[in-house]
Amino acid sequence: MSLAGTPRSLSFDDPQVIETAVSILDEGGCIVVPTDTVYGLAVPASDPTAIALLQQIKGRTDTFPPPVLVADMEQVWALVDPVSESIRALGERFWPGPLTLILPTKSTLSLAETTGTLGLRVPDHDGLRGLLRHTGPLAVSSANKHTCDPATTVEEAISQLGTKVNLYIDAGPTPGPAPSTVVDVTDGIRVLRVGLISEEKIAETGGIDV
Numbered sequence: 001m002s003l004a005g006t007p008r009s010l011s012f013d014d015p016q017v018i019e020t021a022v023s024i025l026d027e028g029g030c031i032v033v034p035t036d037t038v039y040g041l042a043v044p045a046s047d048p049t050a051i052a053l054l055q056q057i058k059g060r061t062d063t064f065p066p067p068v069l070v071a072d073m074e075q076v077w078a079l080v081d082p083v084s085e086s087i088r089a090l091g092e093r094f095w096p097g098p099l100t101l102i103l104p105t106k107s108t109l110s111l112a113e114t115t116g117t118l119g120l121r122v123p124d125h126d127g128l129r130g131l132l133r134h135t136g137p138l139a140v141s142s143a144n145k146h147t148c149d150p151a152t153t154v155e156e157a158i159s160q161l162g163t164k165v166n167l168y169i170d171a172g173p174t175p176g177p178a179p180s181t182v183v184d185v186t187d188g189i190r191v192l193r194v195g196l197i198s199e200e201k202i203a204e205t206g207g208i209d210v
Contacts, residue, residue: 007158009168012127018134021167025135029166030054032143032157033131035069036124037098037196038150038177039157040140041165042069051139057164060146066139067100067119067180071132076120079137080105086206087185093205095122096129098180098196117186127171142177150177 010017021031025044030053033042041057043050045068054066070076073091077083080103090101100121107118123129132138142150143157143165151157154170181197184190189206191199202208 007163007165007168009154009158009170011170012130017169018131021131021169022134024166025050025138028053030057030164031167031169032151032154032161032165033128033138033140033169034125034171034174035128035140036096036175037179038152038174039143039154040069041143041157041161042138042140044135045137045139054139054141057161058141058144058146065119066141067121068137069121069123069128069132069140070137071129072096072122075132075137076101076103076122079103079107079118079120083185086189086208089205089207090183090185090189090202091122094197094201096124097122098124098178100180100182102182102184102186102192104186119182121180125171127169131169152176 010020024031028050031042033040041054043054073095076091090099100119102117102119104116105118143161144150145160148160151160152174154168158168179193179195181195181202182193183202184192189208191202
């Protein structure tokens with residue numbers, strides 16, 4: 001799905017924004033949303049065709065599966081296999097916030113070529129979490145062409161993605177491109193990428209050695 005002319009942009013203050021976003025996603029389109037780091041390109045996490053479109057718009061392959069954003073911790077634990085208290089402690093301390101946990105799951109969500117795991121995060125952004133309560137889990141990747149800088153404003157996102165995106169939700173500048181910390185907890189606790197949360201804080205909370 002693509003649009004002709006000027007890309008459509010709404011703010012969370014607009015009374016039509018939730019209904020418009022949900023309608024576009026239900027029809028297989030893509031939207032751009034603000035997060036607590038950068039702007040993100042978002043599609044339903046349960047729609048493999050939409051995820052393939054997201055990857056096509058970004059210009060990258062299925063070997064880079066997008067993380068899934070959800071509204072709260074309850075949605076996370078509902079999507080994954082039972083986890084230990086130390087893993088729950090990570091979520092309780094750092095969510096909402098810049099923590100992505102790679103978790104084991106039997107969920108039917110189909111993200112690129114991955115099976116049996118999901119990368120999940122609860123963003124620290126009230127507007128986005130409100131949207132997620134209506135849409136359910138969204139696969140979200142930074143709103144930029146692959147190898148280009150992530151967008152921290154809607155204008156930057158539009159300049160890269162243009163009319164390939166059906167709706168841009170404008171919430172002003174985001175905090176910046178510092179990424180979430182990614183932790184694989186499918187077999188123990190292993191930090192894959194250090195972002196805004198230090199490895200020391202992960203180790204302290206999860207009860208592991210750095």
